[in-house]
Amino acid sequence: MALRRISATEAIARLAEFDAIVDARSESEFAEDRLPGAVNWPVLDDEERRLVGTEYGQLSPFDARKRGAALVARNIARHVETQVMAHPRSWRPLVYCWRGGQRSGALALVLDRIGFNVQVLEGGYREFRRAVIAELETLPARLAFRVVCGRTGSAKSRLLQALAAAGEPVLDLEALACHRGSVLGPLPGQPQPSQKAFETRLWQALRRFDPARVVWAEGESRTIGRLRIPEPLLLRLRAAPCVQLQMPLAARVDFLLHDYAHFVEDVEGFCARLEALRELRGATVVEHWQAEARAGRVAAVVEALLTQHYDPIYQRSMQRNFAGFAAARAVELPDAAPATLAAAAAALARQSRGGLAAAEAG
DSSP states (O other), rough: OOOEOOHHHHHHGGGGGOSSEEOSSSSHHHHOOOSSEEEOOOOOOOOHHHHHHHHHHHHHHHHHHHHHHHHHHHHHHHHHHIIIITTOOOOOOOESSSSHHHHHHHHHHHHHTTTTOOOEEEHHHHHHHHHHHHHHHHHGGSSEEEEEOTTTTTTTTHHHHHHHHTOOOOOOOHHHBBSSTTTBBTTBBBBOOOHHHHHHHHHHHHSOOOOTTTEEOOOOEEEETTTOHHHHHHHHTTEEEEEEEOOOOHHHHHHHHHHTHHHHHHHHHHHHHHHGGGGOOOOOHHHHHHHHHTTHHHHHHHIIIIIIIIIHHHHHHHHHHHHHHEEEEEEEEEEOOOOHHHHHHHHHHHHHHHHHHHHHOO
């Protein structure tokens, strides 16, 4: 009996119906990107794939297939013993590999013969990836965005969090990218995802939004850390109306000292990040900032970074790239206290919903 196969389009529409989504690829393939909610049951791990591939190319394809079959059989047996025994007959998994061929087919065959209602993703991860790319081309055009602008340290990301807490749809690009979008942006202990995984996260987020609601996002550059924002989404954000947060310089410095407390605690790490500005600001300026930081005057360095580096660059970038920036409505924030941000988010949410209601009435 042939295995039951399902197209990527149908699988995406029915992901929630499966009891498990099983990725039969190696651990490094799984780490780079995978279907939402997938678990990794490697049919061949990275080292085994390397060994079989080497034998296939340098010795004998036939002997390589025998070795691969033995490894696959042992690995599938282990997965059955450790992962499958507790599942009832009604358990319904979706299994996939890179192209929906030998690895997923071998695992699915065993599960099918046991008696489970298993389906194989036709075309594997490769077809899922193609579907994600195709939808990232079209999803942004279905949504109405509002872009939160503001100079570095004006608590844009925190306002987005407050908007989400107020029930507003929010696309937090920096959270999805695990990066705060500047030279000082890497998050301690949180490496950025791969470009493919970032795009899958974006795809998941965009698919959840109601096209009838305004989606809030931060005004970002083309890249966040080492990750690129897909062009259709970037263009949509740059054409959207903006609101501009305005906060006193002293409040911004205070906010950054708390929000980037790891740099206050790890001055050498802070100085190492400043090295990235040497080409832009010059060796003399950067070495002065590093000396100030090592002398305990981190606040003074943060203020200098804002006034001499970030603010001028940000202003030019927003004016050049965001069509709605010049007409952006100002949102005055005296500080970044949670109550301040919650009040601002509530006011923006009321205005957003009021505008939507007026548009529907019209």
